[in-house]
Amino acid sequence: MSIQETAILEPGVAWLLIALFTALYVGLGWYFGRKDKELDQFVLAGRKVGLAVGTATAMATWVTSNTTMMAPQLAYQMGIWGMVGYSLGAVGLLLFAPLAKRIRTLMPHGYTSGDFVRLRYGNVAWRVFLGISIFYSFGWLVSLGMAGGVLTHALSGIPYWQGMTVILAACVAYTLIGGFRAVIGTDFIQSILILIGLVVLAWMVIGRIGFDEIHFSLELERPELLTLMMPAAIMFLFNNLLFGMGEIFHSNVWWTRAYSFREGVGLWAYLLAGLFWAPIPIVAGFIALAGPALGTNIPAADMVGPIISAELLGLAGAIIVLIMVFAALASSLDSLLAATAMLVVRDIYYRHLRPQASADHLRTATKVTILLLGVVTWLLCLPRITTLAELLHFTGAFVASTIWPIAAGLYWRRTNRWGATLAMVAGSAAGITAYFQIGFYVGALVGAAVSMVIVLLTTWLRPQEFDWEQLKEPPPKH
């Protein structure tokens, strides 16, 4: 028996909406990417992305299905601090703004985040970094694929695996067809859909129930959700902030954007995206707090957002949520597929296996990799092993250990390669230990703290002199 028996949308209506928006995104993908024949155009949109599209793509990519589904989950599990803590993920975007500018200046011909680590810290650190980054990418990809299945199941009762399969296939299809320009073009449309959907939902929730009733029910049934002294939530605050920083600082998703933006755009695009993004988890999380007032059963924590919206707002709410979360999911899934494929092709296939590969060959390899990533993600999504929050935060311990090697590596000449490598390895180990010993809400924080101490100590004890010019590697002669 399925764990959820009550669904608002008829499965036929849900399938129709999914089919319509899949057709829209695939059509837009073809339209945006139809002229990109060169490799640089296919993977970096010709390095000429402007401020409006740049801001929209950064914001839409960061508004993932995790934001629209995990922020309610964390509000439902950890109360006020859960949703506030999630919104602190905006700090990662804000702090990456100056980094994006510096990356563009130091590495005008760069392609991936792996390029930076290789040139700055050498091969050992580079391979450790690739392991962390690809592991994280799969964690994020799987959480997105799972979110697609959870969403359609919660709203319409469509079996988890069917919804997950179709949504994943749709995103793989248009990323394959249109490349990076399709990704950022659809992000622009999707960010508008997400913002409109969220504003309408929040307005309807407040209008239908009201703050007083929400507060009264929470105080009566789930008092710890209102307290500001819930220990796990207090620990979660900085954990989520550092997790967000780790995700953005290391991930190729954000580095490819830094490389693809026109010069001078990166700083402002990331600053604006961070400011626009910050209130979104608060709005999305607030919806979950209406659950007890409604007396609605929540079978799984990651289903709370769609279920409350649909329960409260009926058919219209369910349709808005499906469109909005599908947009949020697609905007991140396509970015992640494109960026991870690029990391795999350039840093593993090209650098390790086929250094003589032509541009055409690499373009084909990128497409094949996108397809393979989709298949592997699908296989990993099938056994729904955990909740979205716990899956994603498992990767937090790893990515937070890259914050200091990246930040110090971009600004300090003296940070050395062995210090950076050790920081990533020991930080990950400490973070994952804390994840299992204490809880998912401390893994990233402990990983970042241990990594910071190691970078500081090794920079102080064994300083090296790094020449920034080494980062200006000429573009490959394909």
Add this chain to the structure above:
Amino acid sequence: MPQSSRHSGRFSLTLRVAVPAVLALFLLPVPILAEAPKPHLESTTDLARAGYFQLRWSLDEGEVDHFRLEEATEEDFSDAQVFYQGADGATVISGRSNGTFHYRVRAQLDDGSQTDWSQTQSVEVRHHSIAQAFGIFTLGGVVFLATAGVIAFGTRANRIIPKDS
């Protein structure tokens, strides 16, 4: 007597056959009753350190109309309250203060009958200590401020260096 004894012999033979048969008739349903289907109830954890956990239940046999999940703070369910009644097979409980909570579930079948209660599932909510929470919070604050400081000072230092240096 012989007759009687014959009768008696036949009677005792009848008894020897009938009694076990009758007993069997009475006894047979007992194991059936003992093995009557009842829902299986489980929790994601027995010790919830963040005040939330998920309960899942299912019934292997029979067409279920709805489940009834009860919660109590007393082990004997003397203060039991209906926590959920419906067709779902799980629920998430969150925002609980410290304490031990007991749960049991039964199913109402489509034919109107209902199953026995499931086994009791107990979950202890014991939040982390506030000292540990603030210790980790402070550590997180230090890491964040240090990272922001590296970026802020680094950006400023690079801005004031002339381009030709």
